[in-house]
Amino acid sequence: MIQTTSGLRGLFQSLRPAASLSSKDLQISMYRWYTSPAESSLQELSKPCVSEEDKYADVDWDNLGFGLTPADYMFVMKCSKDENFRTGQISPFGNIELSPSAGVLNYGQGLYEGTKANRTDDGRILLFRPEQNAMRMKRGAERLCMPSPSIDQFVDAVKEITLANKHWVPPPGKGSLYIRPLLIGSGPILGLGPAPECTFLIYASPVRNYFKEGTAPLNLYIEEEFVRASPGGAGGVKSITNYAPVLKAITKAKGRGFSDVLYLDAVNKKYIEEVSSCNIFVLKGNLISTPATIGTILEGVTRKSVMEIAKDLGYQVEERQILVDELVDADEVFCTGTAVGVAPVGSITHQNKRIEFKMEGQLVCQKLYSTLVGIQTGVIEDKKGWTIEIH
């Protein structure tokens, strides 16, 4: 906290060199600076700004998709490869400078994360389990030979960037502020090896539905030519190297009218693994199954949360290998992820056969989703300590 706050304070001190700011002042002046940089006077500073607190950025909140609408500020923290991260800075969102020989550009040494801030009906802002993303980034950094921010540094930076961009957290019911941390090998290197310097960066963008389908059921296509991840690879971490290679499969599937691709295991090509950026679940009777994470599947925070919610609601939950052939008997199939939430799957096409799933009546996945979103938005009491309110 101290480290990142000092970065922020440094920014304000450089803007208002004479002011010595208490944290209360800091909050007010932060707010002021974000909204009206042109008119600042000490007189105004002392005015209560309670009503102004509710102000939102100038966004067409009713027409948000999952496109980039960059929020005002980003967070940047650098460190050399054999050291630990220390102090970060908040700066206006903008381009970053990299050497053409940066590790990330040449060898794909990079990780991303994704988490969301939501607004409650009474205007508070809640984060959802950011420490889970921090832990996952740590595991990924280990895999890609990069230093990573500590759990506290990561969570504090997420809190700070959310606070700095609080006017970009959509009004209740209009979406979320999607927070995108990156960890990249930013230093120059020519021979293959870990980059000498790494950069931890966070930017944010308000978003709503990930799929153009909105909350309508997804139509998935089972890919047999391309694989997403193989044993011993990096499929279990959010390495940027896992994503460009599936663009071809996604493009092919979308071109044929499907929503996304469901990948099979690379070895046997008979077990389902996951979708391009979300995990998959299969419901049969009272049993909810999801593929076990054995290094080829990303361990989603939503996946983990939904498994726990499902158990609380009385379902039996299993992590196991799931055969493609089991899909025909499923009562429901759904996907989970920060970006998609819990999305019902209406059909899965495999070898030109289309398997359709029940869509009428009260779906179990909708119950899971409303519970999850209820906790994330403060409608349902959070008895699990999953949400963090930020001030």
Ligand SMILES: *Cc1c(COP(=O)(O)O)cnc(C)c1O
């Ligand atoms: C990010 C991601 C998920 C979902 O993880 P969440 O933590 O729930 O957002 C699932 N699969 C892949 C491949 C991903 O990149």
